[in-house]
Amino acid sequence: MTRPPIHLLPRSLVGRVFALYSVTLLGFVAIGLLLFYRYQLSVELEEAQLRADALSAVIQPAVTDSAVIGDYDTIHRTLESAVHHPSFAQAIFIDLVGGVVKATRTDAPAVPPPAWLLATVQARLYDTNMPIRVGGRDYGVLRLGFAAERIAGGLWQQTRIALALGLLGVVGGMLLIRWPLVRWLGKLSRVHDFDEAMRHDGAPLPIPSAEDAPLEFRETFEVLGRAAASVRGQREQAAVSLEALRRVLEDLTPGMPAAAASATDDLAAISLMISELVRRLRERGEQLDAIFALSADGFVSFNAQGQVNYVSPAFTLLTGQPETDLLGADERAVERLLNSLVDAPMRWRGFSAMRLSGQTEAAADGVALPTRDRIETRRPARRTLEVALRMGDGQVISQVLSLRDVTHESLVDQMKSEFLSTAAHELRTPMASIFGFVELLLRRKMTPEKQxxxxxxxxxxxxxxIAIINELLDLARIEARRGQDFVLETLDLNLLLPEVLHDFKPPQERDTPGVDLLPLPVWVRVDRNKLTQALVNVLSNAYKYSPEGGAVRVRLLREAGLDGQAGRIGIEVRDAGIGMTADQLARVSERFYRADASGSIAGTGLGMSIVKEIIELLGGTLALSSHQGAGTSVTLWLPRASAPRPPGQPTSDFLSLGA
Structure with missing residues (x-):
């Protein structure tokens, strides 16, 4: 319920009681007027409809007799006599051939009604229609139309009279109630004298009241007198308590502002110190909330009864469990939650096992170290979580369970292991061949041709x-330096591309790559050597994976930018070779992956990985499309650059990488 604004309420009790009485009286009068209006409206409209039905029944015989003999003058006189009634505005007779006999009354009502009342009356009244039929034969229709304006005017006149009477009753009631209110409640202002006596530690004065005042007020004054004696005794005790409380708060708030330390009033000093203590606690709470909110690790703390009393936002994010479902839960509920996130063979061992492990692996000083486990979750997302449990000895926090997302570290470890395994396998194959043939040379005599x-x-x-080792070292350098050794310069691909193709040596009996350039200078900001290396790798793959021959073509593409951006330039290398399936295309940039599993095509499987790293460090992207048996298209997309400034013009566009 909405409370009225304070400034609109009277300040005195007499004023408020008078205002309450006035509002209540006005409310009841308004409700009575509304009910009167609705009742009178319904009654008047119902009676008007009944009058129309009665009048229609009265004039129907005369109209019927006149219609049978065709005496329309008599019908007109009959209709004119009907509309003399103030409830009707018109009477109409319509014969079967469309002839109309009409009588209308146009005089205005004595009291014009408001538009809303007129619209209400018009919506609820309907014309009365009565067929004229004799001996089974129809002669026409008799219709009576209501004078809605005169009916509404009569209702409005009645409503105004009722409203005037209601207002007269309200004003009279307000005048009659004011005198007893002032007489009974006026003496309450003497409460101020009682307050002054209490403030100066004097004997409180009696508060006189009229003998005809309400019993509740007289009893209240007596209770106030008895309470005053008790308050005086409690003041001395409060003074001692306030002094002790002030000393405690001074110990809790070192470095208190000078205003509190120098205050002579104990209550004012305590108030200042409590405000300072609350401020410091709020700041500390906001700091902790910010730390936990920004932390990627999830925390759940338990009280001495083993129930959850705090859940960090990261914990709800990692587990997908709302905070409201965890607060108040015990250890078993948290164990069930964590075990529901993992597959059955990888269930978490639980609180008891981790506490026992922590006691067994205690540090040299006897303090239990936090124990850690790892679980693999399948929902809300596949993650590797490190679960740690740290024990406490307080009533508020007895232990803290933390979750850390180590998915990235696990993936990196897995990728390192797979990379080392694959690299070792790739190096072992040629090494085994070298070792075997060298051993063969040492143990057998061979002809010069065989040798x-x-x-x-x-x-x-x-x-x-050597090629594998060089490409591994090249890839490692690119990843380690992340482009810091790139020497960037603004180059025109229309000039650079022919140079690269001229220096590229295709396999024997294969044609050099065809090239399609763009008509205007195509400026990009790249490292000349690294881009050349990427292009040579793509060209080498285009020839290697089209062993049956076929043209290899290079062309420049231009892509318009969006929202005023400069757009991109693409270097497309297309061959007509063996092509790749969708699965092979998805893995083409993986290290040591080769689309040809037969081993008949030479290569290390690192070329496209190097290409992808170089292009991405240059700010571009690598796009591939292929169809098995129909060839492959590799496009190196690079950001389009502005034309270089003429020599000698100042520029701030220095080389950002490797500078």
């Missing part, structure tokens, strides 16, 4: 090992 063939194989496998 030359074996040495050629050893040389080829050694070159393959």
């Amino acid at each position: 030359a063939d074996v040495l050629e194989t050893i040389h080829r496998q050694s070159a393959r090992m």
